[in-house]
Amino acid sequence: MTKSIHLALIDDDEAVLDSLCLYLHSQKIATASFSTAQEFLAALQQHKQFDCIVSDVRMPGMSGLDLVRELKSRNVGAPIVLITGHGDVDMAVAAIKVGAADFIEKPFDESRLLASVRNAIEESQQRENFGEQKDLPVKFESLTARQRQVMELAVAGLSNKEIGSRLDISPKTVENHRAWVMERIGARNIAELVRLAMKYDRQS
Amino acid sequence: MTKSIHLALIDDDEAVLDSLCLYLHSQKIATASFSTAQEFLAALQQHKQFDCIVSDVRMPGMSGLDLVRELKSRNVGAPIVLITGHGDVDMAVAAIKVGAADFIEKPFDESRLLASVRNAIEESQQRENFGEQKDLPVKFESLTARQRQVMELAVAGLSNKEIGSRLDISPKTVENHRAWVMERIGARNIAELVRLAMKYDRQS
DNA sequence: TAGACCTTGGGTAATTTCACCTAGGTGCTA
DNA sequence: TAGCACCTAGGTGAAATTACCCAAGGTCTA
Numbered sequence: 227m228t229k230s231i232h233l234a235l236i237d238d239d240e241a242v243l244d245s246l247c248l249y250l251h252s253q254k255i256a257t258a259s260f261s262t263a264q265e266f267l268a269a270l271q272q273h274k275q276f277d278c279i280v281s282d283v284r285m286p287g288m289s290g291l292d293l294v295r296e297l298k299s300r301n302v303g304a305p306i307v308l309i310t311g312h313g314d315v316d317m318a319v320a321a322i323k324v325g326a327a328d329f330i331e332k333p334f335d336e337s338r339l340l341a342s343v344r345n346a347i348e349e350s351q352q353r354e355n356f357g358e359q360k361d362l363p364v365k366f367e368s369l370t371a372r373q374r375q376v377m378e379l380a381v382a383g384l385s386n387k388e389i390g391s392r393l394d395i396s397p398k399t400v401e402n403h404r405a406w407v408m409e410r411i412g413a414r415n416i417a418e419l420v421r422l423a424m425k426y427d428r429q430s
Numbered sequence: 431m432t433k434s435i436h437l438a439l440i441d442d443d444e445a446v447l448d449s450l451c452l453y454l455h456s457q458k459i460a461t462a463s464f465s466t467a468q469e470f471l472a473a474l475q476q477h478k479q480f481d482c483i484v485s486d487v488r489m490p491g492m493s494g495l496d497l498v499r500e501l502k503s504r505n506v507g508a509p510i511v512l513i514t515g516h517g518d519v520d521m522a523v524a525a526i527k528v529g530a531a532d533f534i535e536k537p538f539d540e541s542r543l544l545a546s547v548r549n550a551i552e553e554s555q556q557r558e559n560f561g562e563q564k565d566l567p568v569k570f571e572s573l574t575a576r577q578r579q580v581m582e583l584a585v586a587g588l589s590n591k592e593i594g595s596r597l598d599i600s601p602k603t604v605e606n607h608r609a610w611v612m613e614r615i616g617a618r619n620i621a622e623l624v625r626l627a628m629k630y631d632r633q634s
Numbered sequence: 635t636a637g638a639c640c641t642t643g644g645g646t647a648a649t650t651t652c653a654c655c656t657a658g659g660t661g662c663t664a
Numbered sequence: 665t666a667g668c669a670c671c672t673a674g675g676t677g678a679a680a681t682t683a684c685c686c687a688a689g690g691t692c693t694a
Contacts (some may be wrong), residue, residue: 416587601680657673659671663667
């Protein structure tokens with residue numbers, strides 16, 4: 227249900243890489259480390275997916291800023307958080323302008339980074355949801371009659387058991403329908419489903 | 431969480447009373463039987479509460495229709511479902527006009543009655559909720575800052591664990607806050623909370 | 635200072651949801 | 665007739681929610 231976070235961490239300083247990696251793992255965030263931007267891009271080529279990318283700015287070869295530009299031109303949706311030891315305002319401004327999600331100066335609190343990452347992911351997901359809103363009617367109208375019945379009762383706050391007795395089917399069947407609804411609508415939990423259903427109701 | 435249904439069943443025909451009672455019990459609905467409207471009204475005097483009243487129309491003494499009128503004049507909110515063996519359209523129209531929730535002709539399928547009862551209860555609850563909407567801002571504004579934070583993240587679809595790590599408190603504490611929020615807002619589950627929160631957002 | 639309230643967090647137990655799976659029956663269609 | 669989508673419903677196991685209980689520490693106020 228709750229998707230785990232897959233994060234890419236890019237820094238040429240091994241010590242930084244290791245310490246952050248340890249911390250992130252302790253926060254149950256799957257972290258892949260890369261010493262250079264090129265290494266990371268190679269991983270991307272192999273169809274690896276990341277929910278967020280954390281990269282140092284000053285690195286041999288491709289800089290963090292260059293990486294942001296490269297990813298934007300490739301239409302990579304994952305948010306990019308830049309970290310740097312020698313930042314200045316202009317650099318920060320430039321980073322955000324080219325599309326970095328955040329720009330953090332070292333030394334920083336590890337929890338500060340984590341908060342930034344989470345925030346970035348949430349914002350990018352919200353952007354995704356926003357983009358998806360236009361095919362919301364399509365999604366809801368693709369539901370079968372049964373699925374819609376189940377969805378409406380679920381959104382009304384009834385438990386699977388209650389829905390089952392209401393529709394005269396087993397709670398297990400309700401569960402199955404519900405899972406289909408979730409998948410079709412693209413909701414990760416009831417809260418999201420309720421929100422989308424309400425949006426749909428208002429739109430149509 | 432899921433409130434059990436307390437139902438009053440009124441019919442002068444013992445056979446009908448017994449058979450319906452049996453069925454309703456099998457559906458886990460607490461049912462109190464009465465042979466006459468007067469008996470039922472006496473129970474009401476003793477502060478008994480019912481979520482729904484199912485009554486025959488043709489009965490010695492007070493008729494079902496009279497009962498509906500009586501209850502309406504007493505401002506009894508519980509919905510009343512009328513059942514009858516010798517109904518006609520006019521009677522049905524009259525019944526609904528005076529405020530009966532439904533009017534069902536015998537013989538009927540037991541599940542038909544059950545569906546009607548549930549529908550009636552749901553509608554009456556929705557009316558209640560509608561009446562409550564005006565103090566919705568009061569409820570939301572009575573939340574403490576922490577409770578509001580937790581509520582917002584919960585409504586966004588995060589699990590207690592996620593909320594905890596986001597706010598840097600234990601999931602257990604989140605759970606406690608969440609329970610408080612539910613109680614204060616008067617929501618029986620997340621679906622309801624999301625709906626109320628969205629209403630509040632739009633209102634204010 | 636005592637009481638009220640908030641925040642924090644632990645425990646236990648029942649219930650529910652979620653994510654997988656299999657599988658039979660129905661009805662439509664290429 | 666074979667394939668497909670749908671409804672049905674069961675199983676397992678992990679995770680989450682809910683409903684209770686409890687207690688300690690902080691703040692604010694009568």
